[in-house]
Amino acid sequence: MDLAQADWVLISPEAPHRKVYSLDLPLLRRPADYQVLERQLGLDERSLYRLTLNRWATHLQAPEKGAHVVSSASPEQTIGRPLLSRSAVRRIGISLRDIKLCPACLEEEPCYDRLFWRLRLVILCPPHSLLLIDRCPLCHEPIPGLRPVSEKCPYCQRGDYRQIPHALIPSTSLLYQGQLLLLNLLTSEGTTNAKCPSIFAGSPILSVEPWQYFALSERFENLMWLRSSKNPVVQSLKKLAWTDDHVSSESPLIRESAMHMILSHYLLASWPENILTLIDRVAKLTEGQQVGGRMLENVWQTDQVVQHIWSSSSSGNTPFALLLQMFEAFFIWGTFSGFPTSGGERQGHEYLIALLPPAWSESCHSS
Ligand SMILES: [Zn+2]
Numbered sequence: 579m580d581l582a583q584a585d586w587v588l589i590s591p592e593a594p595h596r597k598v599y600s601l602d603l604p605l606l607r608r609p610a611d612y613q614v615l616e617r618q619l620g621l622d623e624r625s626l627y628r629l630t631l632n633r634w635a636t637h638l639q640a641p642e643k644g645a646h647v648v649s650s651a652s653p654e655q656t657i658g659r660p661l662l663s664r665s666a667v668r669r670i671g672i673s674l675r676d677i678k679l680c681p682a683c684l685e686e687e688p689c690y691d692r693l694f695w696r697l698r699l700v701i702l703c704p705p706h707s708l709l710l711i712d713r714c715p716l717c718h719e720p721i722p723g724l725r726p727v728s729e730k731c732p733y734c735q736r737g738d739y740r741q742i743p744h745a746l747i748p749s750t751s752l753l754y755q756g757q758l759l760l761l762n763l764l765t766s767e768g769t770t771n772a773k774c775p776s777i778f779a780g781s782p783i784l785s786v787e788p789w790q791y792f793a794l795s796e797r798f799e800n801l802m803w804l805r806s807s808k809n810p811v812v813q814s815l816k817k818l819a820w821t822d823d824h825v826s827s828e829s830p831l832i833r834e835s836a837m838h839m840i841l842s843h844y845l846l847a848s849w850p851e852n853i854l855t856l857i858d859r860v861a862k863l864t865e866g867q868q869v870g871g872r873m874l875e876n877v878w879q880t881d882q883v884v885q886h887i888w889s890s891s892s893s894g895n896t897p898f899a900l901l902l903q904m905f906e907a908f909f910i911w912g913t914f915s916g917f918p919t920s921g922g923e924r925q926g927h928e929y930l931i932a933l934l935p936p937a938w939s940e941s942c943h944s945s
């Protein structure tokens with residue numbers, strides 16, 4: 579797609595002249611902006627809406643937010659369709675200015691960008707089995723969503739986004755299968771005829787709503803924030819599921835997302851074998867450790883988690899509640915390295931609360 583003329587469609591030619599800011603385009607919400615673009619592009623409001631990230635508002639936000647128009651503006655200043663909130667954009671990691679690209683999609687005629695490539699966790703193009711790129715191969719500047727020539731870096735004018743070494747990601751890998759699951763939940767675009775990934779057969783993750791998948795993903799991110807040499811959960815997970823040769827990207831952000839995808843989807847695959855293997859590993863790793871004079875076993879609740887997994891069908895727990903509970907348990911175990919080793923006056927649970935990130939209590943209790 580040639581975007582050389584992209585800017586002029588943003589300015590209304592008729593009085594009153596109105597400019598639609600390019601950064602507002604992915605989250606377009608004001609009726610006046612829609613009217614400018616409807617006239618300029620000859621599209622109706624619904625078609626324009628589907629070109630924005632708002633189309634996934636109900637997929638990325640819990641129903642009480644996604645079902646309603648979320649805006650600080652008065653009702654007549656927004657369109658009557660679900661809108662993605664700024665806080666969801668921040669939490670999910672959606673880039674409004676920059677985008678990721680598939681080098682092979684750029685080679686196609688006509689070449690194209692995908693709206694969902696703006697999501698932090700989307701890092702693979704399944705049809706081409708390639709990792710996306712997020713920077714110029716020459717100057718390493720990010721890739722602006724709006725740029726004059728699709729394949730050329732507008733910063734150095736020399737970098738060609740297609741000329742990046744391609745390493746194929748095997749379709750049987752956790753990374754590939756996890757990305758397929760994510761894209762299936764988000765949209766059927768780009769994954770036409772894709773069946774449910776087989777490595778997740780029997781896993782409760784196949785029975786959750788899209789917004790629940792993203793809420794779980796946020797929980798897992800909290801666990802990754804605790805990453806340290808002493809976080810027993812992440813350390814054990816890395817030993818079980820991660821090898822560096824999985825991901826050949828030069829981008830730290832893409833490697834980070836790849837690790838998130840691989841480690842979190844390891845837990846959800848080969849159900850419930852992988853999760854039991856992890857519990858076993860963590861239990862061995864922390865065996866005999868003392869916390870504030872109390873044995874860890876007192877706060878572990880390992881048995882409860884295992885019991886929940888086996889009896890989930892009869893306990894009345896929804897698949898989402900079960901997975902959320904598990905992810906929360908892993909988070910708490912991950913904080914064990916934060917306990918004082920001796921002489922602590924505070925009780926264990928106080929340390930746990932003090933270690934919780936602020937986002938922790940926000941949206942997980944809406945099941
Ligand atoms: Zn592609």
Ligand SMILES: [Zn+2]
Pocket residue numbers: 714715716717718719731732733734735736737
């Ligand atoms: Zn460049």
